[in-house]
Amino acid sequence: MRTQAPPILSVHDMRVGYRTPRGVVIAVDGVTIEIAEGEAVGLVGESGCGKTTLGRAIVGVLPEEGFVEGRVEIGGRDFTALPRDERRRMRGEEIALVFQEPMTRLNPLMRVEDHFVETIRAHKSDVTKDEAKRMAREALKAMGIPPTRVSSYPHEFSGGMRQRIMIALGIVLRPKLVIADEPTTALDVIVEAQILSILEDLKDSYDMGLLLITHNLGIVAQTCDRVAVMYAGKIVEIGDVRDVFAEPKHPYTQGLLRSLIHLDTTELSSIPGAPPDLLRPPPGCRFAPRCPHRMPVCTERVPVLAEVEGGQEAACFLYPGS
Amino acid sequence: MTDPPIVRVVDLETHFMVRESFADRLFGRSRGVVHAVDGVSLEIGRGEVFGLVGESGSGKTTLGRTILKLAEPTSGRVEFEGTDITRWDEDAMRPLRRKMQVVFQDPNASLNPAMRIVDAVGHPLKIHGIETSRRGLRIAVGDILDRVGLSPPDPFLDKYPDDLSGGQKQRVAIARALITNPSFVVLDEPVAMLDMSVRARVLELLLSLKRDFSLTYLFITHDLATAKFLCDRIAIMYLGKVAEIGPAAPIYADPKHPYTQALLGAIPQPDPSRRVPPTLPKGEIPDAVSPPAGCRFHPRCVAAIGTCGWEPRDLVDRIEDRWGRLGLDDFERERAVIGELSAIRLQADELVIVAGGRADDAKAIIEDVVREAPALGGAVESIAAASGSVIVRFRHPTEPPLRQVGGRDVACVLY
Numbered sequence: 001m002r003t004q005a006p007p008i009l010s011v012h013d014m015r016v017g018y019r020t021p022r023g024v025v026i027a028v029d030g031v032t033i034e035i036a037e038g039e040a041v042g043l044v045g046e047s048g049c050g051k052t053t054l055g056r057a058i059v060g061v062l063p064e065e066g067f068v069e070g071r072v073e074i075g076g077r078d079f080t081a082l083p084r085d086e087r088r089r090m091r092g093e094e095i096a097l098v099f100q101e102p103m104t105r106l107n108p109l110m111r112v113e114d115h116f117v118e119t120i121r122a123h124k125s126d127v128t129k130d131e132a133k134r135m136a137r138e139a140l141k142a143m144g145i146p147p148t149r150v151s152s153y154p155h156e157f158s159g160g161m162r163q164r165i166m167i168a169l170g171i172v173l174r175p176k177l178v179i180a181d182e183p184t185t186a187l188d189v190i191v192e193a194q195i196l197s198i199l200e201d202l203k204d205s206y207d208m209g210l211l212l213i214t215h216n217l218g219i220v221a222q223t224c225d226r227v228a229v230m231y232a233g234k235i236v237e238i239g240d241v242r243d244v245f246a247e248p249k250h251p252y253t254q255g256l257l258r259s260l261i262h263l264d265t266t267e268l269s270s271i272p273g274a275p276p277d278l279l280r281p282p283p284g285c286r287f288a289p290r291c292p293h294r295m296p297v298c299t300e301r302v303p304v305l306a307e308v309e310g311g312q313e314a315a316c317f318l319y320p321g322s
Numbered sequence: 323m324t325d326p327p328i329v330r331v332v333d334l335e336t337h338f339m340v341r342e343s344f345a346d347r348l349f350g351r352s353r354g355v356v357h358a359v360d361g362v363s364l365e366i367g368r369g370e371v372f373g374l375v376g377e378s379g380s381g382k383t384t385l386g387r388t389i390l391k392l393a394e395p396t397s398g399r400v401e402f403e404g405t406d407i408t409r410w411d412e413d414a415m416r417p418l419r420r421k422m423q424v425v426f427q428d429p430n431a432s433l434n435p436a437m438r439i440v441d442a443v444g445h446p447l448k449i450h451g452i453e454t455s456r457r458g459l460r461i462a463v464g465d466i467l468d469r470v471g472l473s474p475p476d477p478f479l480d481k482y483p484d485d486l487s488g489g490q491k492q493r494v495a496i497a498r499a500l501i502t503n504p505s506f507v508v509l510d511e512p513v514a515m516l517d518m519s520v521r522a523r524v525l526e527l528l529l530s531l532k533r534d535f536s537l538t539y540l541f542i543t544h545d546l547a548t549a550k551f552l553c554d555r556i557a558i559m560y561l562g563k564v565a566e567i568g569p570a571a572p573i574y575a576d577p578k579h580p581y582t583q584a585l586l587g588a589i590p591q592p593d594p595s596r597r598v599p600p601t602l603p604k605g606e607i608p609d610a611v612s613p614p615a616g617c618r619f620h621p622r623c624v625a626a627i628g629t630c631g632w633e634p635r636d637l638v639d640r641i642e643d644r645w646g647r648l649g650l651d652d653f654e655r656e657r658a659v660i661g662e663l664s665a666i667r668l669q670a671d672e673l674v675i676v677a678g679g680r681a682d683d684a685k686a687i688i689e690d691v692v693r694e695a696p697a698l699g700g701a702v703e704s705i706a707a708a709s710g711s712v713i714v715r716f717r718h719p720t721e722p723p724l725r726q727v728g729g730r731d732v733a734c735v736l737y
Contacts, residue, residue, distance in 0.1 A: 148642050223598065261525075274520070
């Protein structure tokens with residue numbers, strides 16, 4: 001599937017750093033990833049692995065002290081080289097962002113409907129106010145927000161409803177790519193499932209590409225086509241979800257999947273140690289200090305992603321090509 | 323359970339007055355009383371891991387805090403080791419605090435960042451006058467740090483919380499809870515903030531400490547998978563009440579309450595052949611200020627029937643649902659007949675829509691709504707149009723009691 005459709009998103013050799021008082025932290029270090037139209041890719045990893053930074057860097061919304069190298073193509077255009085105004089236009093029309101806490105993105109003093117009118121008319125100045133309101137109602141209705149609530153204020157909604165509103169707002173202009181960063185982490189499990197099924201429907205009905213950033217492997221298994229596993233700023237494994245969950249190749253993926261506690265868990269497992277300090281990452285493979293399969297080469301050279309089998313790639317010296 | 327329970331809770335209620343926000347005062351809203359825990363009875367046997375499972379807003383944390391007397395019970399009874407402590411004040415509780423301890427979710431919030439580890443962990447010993455000498459404290463704290471896996475302990479003693487990782491901080495919080503040699507520990511989401519790869523290590527530690535120190539745990543969590551692994555018995559809570567309670571094994575093997583079934587079905591599993599379940603409860607856990615009548619889960623339940631406790635405001639929600647499905651033109655037409663939903667008058671078992679000359683149109687719409695919601699329809703006694711109003715009468719709702727079904731207790735009219 002990913003080879004036929006042209007990629008809606010193509011990230012090539014991206015490096016993202018932050019200047020901190022203690023020095024420069026490279027939070028994302030040489031990441032390459034593509035997403036096809038209608039494809040959902042899960043980006044998973046634990047706190048501090050760089051997954052959120054990567055998502056923000058792709059759409060160019062990093063804090064001041066961040067810097068980005070590498071190439072991002074959205075719909076075939078070099079996004080990083082575009083003027084600021086054009087990038088702003090594309091955020092909304094071609095890319096939607098959905099974050100964990102919708103309240104930080106909604107203006108508490110603005111009626112829900114007016115958020116839509118503002119967004120729509122900022123991008124499409126020829127749309128009348130009434131037409132924009134109609135579009136808002138349709139978009140909200142598709143997310144299960146009844147028309148009786150469109151002129152309420154954000155605080156009058158529950159957490160799950162706010163997230164639905166955020167998604168409706170993100171997709172009202174029919175973008176081709178949605179980047180969702182922990183969109184359900186603040187929600188309870190039933191509401192989480194409601195939101196995930198909405199994202200799935202959207203992907204299928206509008207052929208949207210979806211980058212789902214999460215720490216929750218279960219969510220990725222159930223909603224994504226492919227999964228990329230990040231560790232200490234690098235993608236260590238990427239492949240079809242069925243392959244990666246059935247037979248993880250990278251020792252980190254293996255350890256992470258084993259440590260998951262799910263309904264069929266019969267014994268506990270964990271990965272010894274802790275992720276490295278990215279101010280001074282260890283030489284070679286960054287997982288080597290915690291790896292049960294560590295070899296001398298692992299601390300001498302940096303492994304690169306290479307195909308292990310059937311499109312499943314891992315960055316690990318256990319496999320030829322790394 | 324032949325031994326007497328270590329904790330017994332009988333018909334416990336913990337209600338809070340809602341503190342009104344500035345906006346509430348500005349708009350003259352009164353927020354009322356939160357029914358956080360609303361009639362819970364349970365027993366925790368010595369040596370058990372008892373799981374209190376529920377979503378946010380279920381009252382699980384408040385119940386845990388009430389058992390510890392960190393929240394004041396409104397009515398009912400709390401017994402600890404056979405003694406009724408319901409009305410004990412803080413002075414009376416102080417000696418008991420050695421024996422009942424708590425570990426919270428967020429070690430960053432429960433550890434003072436300006437306090438060295440030796441002082442933080444040794445603090446309870448000082449308070450209870452068990453050990454006051456500097457040297458004695460260092461030895462005692464060193465011992466307990468060693469037991470929680472922070473070994474060798476010496477390098478940790480003079481560190482500050484910020485010098486430690488999340489997993490290490492939670493171990494410090496566990497050490498502080500155990501240093502007084504308690505018999506009962508409330509664990510409130512103790513691993514929820516930790517990364518997956520270290521969670522298991524903390525859970526293993528908790529299990530081994532339980533054996534070594536002969537502890538009883540009340541494990542409070544939203545995570546059914548972890549509860550399944552850890553707990554001997556569980557109670558599933560929803561909006562201040564117990565929906566299902568009993569030994570963990572039969573509940574997980576064959577959940578009876580539709581809420582338990584929904585929760586278990588919604589947990590994302592690391593299995594790509596499973597998809598998000600097609601039928602999910604609608605909406606979210608409602609406000610505990612005015613919980614639904616009857617079974618509190620009924621407005622969201624996919625298995626609901628006529629006797630679940632339907633009430634007039636449920637009909638208003640169904641009208642709103644219908645309007646959400648209709649095209650915008652049909653919606654506007656029906657709203658012109660029914661009027662604003664906020665203008666619908668709700669009485670005890672009765673709903674009144676003032677529709678003026680269009681009462682018959684309004685009645686027809688309401689009949690459609692009721693037809694579309696057969697479970698709710700089962701509770702409607704009559705729909706009548708008279709002198710410009712539509713009056714819908716409901717059967718009086720009753721609350722399902724806990725009944726024994728298949729080796730556990732379930733509060734659901736289906737059984």
